[in-house]
Amino acid sequence: MDLKxxxxxxxxIEVVDVExxxxxxxxxxxxxxxxxxxxxxxxxxxxxxxKVEFLDSxxxxxxxxxLKRVRAHDxxxxxxxxxxRILKIFRITGLTKVFGIxxxxxxxxxxxxxxx
Amino acid sequence: MIPGRSLTMATVExxxxxxxxxxxxARLVATAVARxxxxxxxxxDEVRLAVGEACSRAVEVHQEHCPAEPVxxxxxxxxxxxxxxxxxxxxxxxxxxxxxxxxxxxxxxAGPGPTTxxxAGPDPATxxxAGPDPATxPxxxxxxxxxxxxxxxxxxxxxxxxxxxxxxxxxxxxxxPSEGTAx
Numbered sequence: 544m545d546l547k548x549x550x551x552x553x554x555x556i557e558v559v560d561v562e563x564x565x566x567x568x569x570x571x572x573x574x575x576x577x578x579x580x581x582x583x584x585x586x587x588x589x590x591x592x593x594k595v596e597f598l599d600s601x602x603x604x605x606x607x608x609x610l611k612r613v614r615a616h617d618x619x620x621x622x623x624x625x626x627x628r629i630l631k632i633f634r635i636t637g638l639t640k641v642f643g644i645x646x647x648x649x650x651x652x653x654x655x656x657x658x659x
Numbered sequence: 660m661i662p663g664r665s666l667t668m669a670t671v672e673x674x675x676x677x678x679x680x681x682x683x684x685a686r687l688v689a690t691a692v693a694r695x696x697x698x699x700x701x702x703x704d705e706v707r708l709a710v711g712e713a714c715s716r717a718v719e720v721h722q723e724h725c726p727a728e729p730v731x732x733x734x735x736x737x738x739x740x741x742x743x744x745x746x747x748x749x750x751x752x753x754x755x756x757x758x759x760x761x762x763x764x765x766x767x768x769a770g771p772g773p774t775t776x777x778x779a780g781p782d783p784a785t786x787x788x789a790g791p792d793p794a795t796x797p798x799x800x801x802x803x804x805x806x807x808x809x810x811x812x813x814x815x816x817x818x819x820x821x822x823x824x825x826x827x828x829x830x831x832x833x834x835x836p837s838e839g840t841a842x
Contacts, residue, residue: 564683566679566682566683566686566711566715567679567682567711567715567718567719568679568680568682568683597686597707597708597711599708599711599712599715599809599812600712600715600808600809600811600812601715603808604808628704632708632812635811635812635815635816636808636811636812636815
């Protein structure tokens with residue numbers, strides 16, 4: 544399945560809904576979107592990965608790149624993911640300590656707003 | 660017998676042009692052959708991800724060094740093991756060292772630990788740490804990424820991982836337990 548990307552603003556936080564497979568072929572599209580969002584002044588991001596069917600290290604690299612970009616503006620990039628097969632790759636690489644990973648978009652937004 | 664060839668005939672062999680779009684095809688084929696070879700359903704996601712990582716890595720090396728050469732994948736189900744060998748033909752320069760297989764950041768969920776001889780030294784042919792994002796630190800960094808994220812993922816997924824030099828490049832060999840012997 545190809546990659547489908549949508550985004551919307553909720554409570555001043557930009558939520559990116561990702562659906563499909565994030566791999567070496569599709570990851571550049573996600574990277575471009577994250578770069579565009581940051582360039583347009585969106586520094587508080589939540590990436591909703593609940594409909595992601597596949598994620599590899601290229602996708603992880605894109606997410607880490609996005610995190611670095613928003614952090615350069617004192618921003619944040621949180622993830623929403625409850626799928627064990629996706630969470631596993633974050634655990635293998637130790638990135639569970641790097642990203643805030645939440646069970647729902649509402650939880651991610653609430654956690655972010657509580658830190659403000 | 661062709662020098663360097665295993666005595667065991669691969670169940671499926673494929674070659675593909677080193678383009679990112681074909682990595683998904685390789686993943687799908689590997690998963691299908693693994694299933695037919697008797698790999699447990701619970702392990703198929705690991706096979707799919709590990710093969711994808713190895714193929715992505717090979718594609719990147721080929722695109723940099725030999726874009727006209729195909730990436731080779733051999734899938735073999737025999738002796739209650741399912742083995743995948745992904746071979747690139749790009750790192751033929753004698754000065755190149757084999758990549759280090761990083762240890763996974765978390766314990767494996769199933770199976771014994773890797774029996775891989777973990778070679779030392781970076782691989783100049785594959786400066787890939789976390790995909791093509793220029794914001795990603797090349798050798799780890801403040802965000803805690805392993806130097807070669809793809810290999811770290813493979814080491815965390817496959818039962819047994821070996822990286823070896825072949826006649827024209829490097830091969831990543833990985834295997835999982837299986838119940839059947841598809842031929």
